[in-house]
Amino acid sequence: MRESSKTNQYRSNEFFREYLSGSVLDIGCGPDPVVLHAKPFDLEHGDASKITQYIHGELFDTVYSSHCLEHMENPVASLAEWWSLVRVGGHMVLVVPHEDLYEQGFWPSLYNSDHKATFRIGHAESWSPVSYDLGDLVRSLPGATVVSQEIHDIGFHYEWRPHISNVPRQLGTFRKFLSRFRHSVLKRVKHSFRNAVKVENSLNSCLAAIGIPVDQTHHGALAQIQIVAQKTQ
Known part of the structure; x- marks a missing residue:
């Protein structure tokens, strides 16, 4: 970068x-x-x-x-x-x-x-x-x-920051997995949807609500x- x-x-x-x-x-x-x-x-x-x-x-x-x-x-x-x-x-x-x-x-x-x-x-x-x-x-x-x-x-979209700050250790590990999985999904979305940006924005907002961060x-x-x-x- x-x-x-x-x-x-x-x-x-x-x-x-x-x-x-x-x-x-x-x-x-x-x-x-x-x-x-x-x-x-x-x-x-x-x-x-x-x-x-x-x-x-x-x-x-x-x-x-x-x-x-x-x-x-x-x-x-x-x-x-x-x-x-x-x-x-x-x-x-x-x-x-x-x-x-x-x-x-x-x-x-x-x-x-x-x-x-x-x-x-x-x-x-x-x-x-x-x-x-x-x-x-x-x-x-x-x-x-x-x-x-x-x-x-x-x-920077502040609304995409995780809403959950204190989580059990095992849930934190799960969030790491979901964050990386998200990147994989979005690569496919960008090649498959005309409105990829809207799809991505919606996905990021949903993930933030359950504590999944976005780079x-x-x-x-x-x-x-x-x-x-x-x-x-």
Whole structure:
């Protein structure tokens, strides 16, 4: 999934001028750098959680990372590494899945088995055993000032979120099965029905009523948090 390209559709020209016009390090970009002139750092370049072992003596106007931090074994230590590569006066831009919009009450993640952490913003408590408040993490970095923090939910249907939050363990397992079964059914529906979208919408609403989650990011929706921080010293 080209997450940066998907998000870039909704970013203003001012955002690009302010945060992405200078030197940019894009951590975890894969084949989808946030801007063409960004320096990429992905699996083939090394371990992002120990990035300073690979990048020496180079600071950036912006360190950018989209949908990478949730794959780190230790998000706190990884952020500290990334932050050390931001020049004074520069920025860090982070985008991560929102745990309530993406994982939707399920852990381990139904949709990406490599996720090692979940993220929230502005809530003291979480249903997730591996949850971090992204704002708190960033504010704990030395010299960090949060410029903005946003929930990106464009195209997200809140009515499709599961209505049942507390279920027995065995029912939770059944819900995982139904969620995956739903994807298989919808593939066939799209090839068999002219009004496939209406059929899908009705199915999603029915499943939500009995607690079955939907990965809406596959349909172009955003379900994420973005935070921008400036290094002031």
